Amino acid sequence: MAQLELQGLRRTYAGINAVDGVSLHLAAGSLVALLGPSGCGKSTTLRMIAGLEQPDAGRILVAGQDVTHLPPWSRRMGVVFQSYALFPHMTVEANVGFGLRMQGVGTSERLRRSRAALDLVGLSDHAGKKPRQLSGGQQQRVALARALAIEPTLLLLDEPLSALDAKLRDELRVEMRILQRRLGATAVFVTHDQAEALAMADQVAVMERGRIAQLGTPEDVFERPATAFVATFVGRSARLPGTAHGTTTRCGPGSHGSTLHTATPHHGPVTLFIRPHRIRLLAPGAPALDGFPNVLDGTIASIDYTGATVELVLDTPAGRVPIDLPADDPAWRTLTPGAPARAGWEPSHTMAFPA
Numbered sequence: 001m002a003q004l005e006l007q008g009l010r011r012t013y014a015g016i017n018a019v020d021g022v023s024l025h026l027a028a029g030s031l032v033a034l035l036g037p038s039g040c041g042k043s044t045t046l047r048m049i050a051g052l053e054q055p056d057a058g059r060i061l062v063a064g065q066d067v068t069h070l071p072p073w074s075r076r077m078g079v080v081f082q083s084y085a086l087f088p089h090m091t092v093e094a095n096v097g098f099g100l101r102m103q104g105v106g107t108s109e110r111l112r113r114s115r116a117a118l119d120l121v122g123l124s125d126h127a128g129k130k131p132r133q134l135s136g137g138q139q140q141r142v143a144l145a146r147a148l149a150i151e152p153t154l155l156l157l158d159e160p161l162s163a164l165d166a167k168l169r170d171e172l173r174v175e176m177r178i179l180q181r182r183l184g185a186t187a188v189f190v191t192h193d194q195a196e197a198l199a200m201a202d203q204v205a206v207m208e209r210g211r212i213a214q215l216g217t218p219e220d221v222f223e224r225p226a227t228a229f230v231a232t233f234v235g236r237s238a239r240l241p242g243t244a245h246g247t248t249t250r251c252g253p254g255s256h257g258s259t260l261h262t263a264t265p266h267h268g269p270v271t272l273f274i275r276p277h278r279i280r281l282l283a284p285g286a287p288a289l290d291g292f293p294n295v296l297d298g299t300i301a302s303i304d305y306t307g308a309t310v311e312l313v314l315d316t317p318a319g320r321v322p323i324d325l326p327a328d329d330p331a332w333r334t335l336t337p338g339a340p341a342r343a344g345w346e347p348s349h350t351m352a353f354p355a
């Protein structure tokens with residue numbers, strides 16, 4: 001049985017469907033990321049699950065029980081928001097025990113569970129401090145401990161890492177994932193950051209205007225996006241407009257155009273998507289390699305060294321083509337902006353969507 005089931009959830013504000021028929025099943029112990037641009041309905045979905053917002057239609061089931069009309073406190077869900085929402089006048093330990101106090105858990109049991117939760121997030125030594133004596137990352141760990149202390153039926157995480165700086169965000173992301181797996185907690189994680197969603201989630205629900213555009217594993221949504229919206233939102237790509245006739249597509253203007261190949265047939269106006277790590281950098285005028293019949297000639301627009309990879313951009317008559325090379329590939333060292341270059345890739349790595 002699913003630990004969480006959403007059936008046709010809908011929420012309307014002033015005639016606009018903020019959430020427009022969201023359904024999903026979440027197995028016990030797994031983490032789903034709700035991923036999408038600002039305003040697509042992620043937080044409203046999470047708030048309805050938490051009971052902080054009432055749906056206009058649809059049902060929410062937790063372990064088979066209909067909780068749609070239960071008040072938030074009887075759902076026993078642990079919620080972590082972007083802003084830590086800690087009580088400044090209470091100690092860290094009292095903050096962590098707050099939910100337990102609301103549930104009427106006695107003092108000694110409350111202390112035991114608060115300490116155990118603080119131990120889980122590595123903050124046992126800070127129990128007597130006030131939140132302002134802690135760093136942002138530590139405060140977010142306190143918020144997480146508070147959510148875990150109630151032994152929640154579901155862990156609901158609303159952009160919990162967004163207020164932290166990049167390095168801390170990466171560290172806490174790994175810690176949270178290890179902890180969630182270890183505890184076997186079922187979690188819903190809201191984020192607009194595709195890298196965060198891919199790294200954290202068992203399932204990713206990509207949302208577009210109140211609906212789930214695609215629900216799948218991180219690899220599904222990255223490698224096999226269902227729509228152009230998903231392909232654009234999840235990961236970078238070359239995006240080349242063209243006209244398809246079967247497995248060939250003409251891209252670029254007139255005599256400067258190129259014929260590119262796809263593995264499956266398409267017809268009419270399309271946009272071709274190719275991931276930068278699938279594209280090879282070839283010498284200008286180099287013959288097409290076996291298995292790489294798609295080639296585009298252009299000039300190097302930029303060369304960005306990012307550490308592990310080098311991100312090149314090639315300007316071609318068909319459009320801009322980003323190419324990611326491993327930084328230890330010596331090919332990029334001889335390149336300069338403005339130099340001619342050729343890009344090549346396989347038809348099977350060419351995704352096409354109706355334009």
Ligand code: ADP
Pocket residue numbers: 013014018019036037038039040041042043044045
């Ligand atoms: P996200 O979390 O994906 O950024 P939200 O769920 O916060 O999106 O919002 C979805 C849509 O609903 C947005 O258009 C937003 O402006 C609208 N909305 C959210 N909450 C309210 C509210 N309390 N009153 C009116 N409109 C709202």
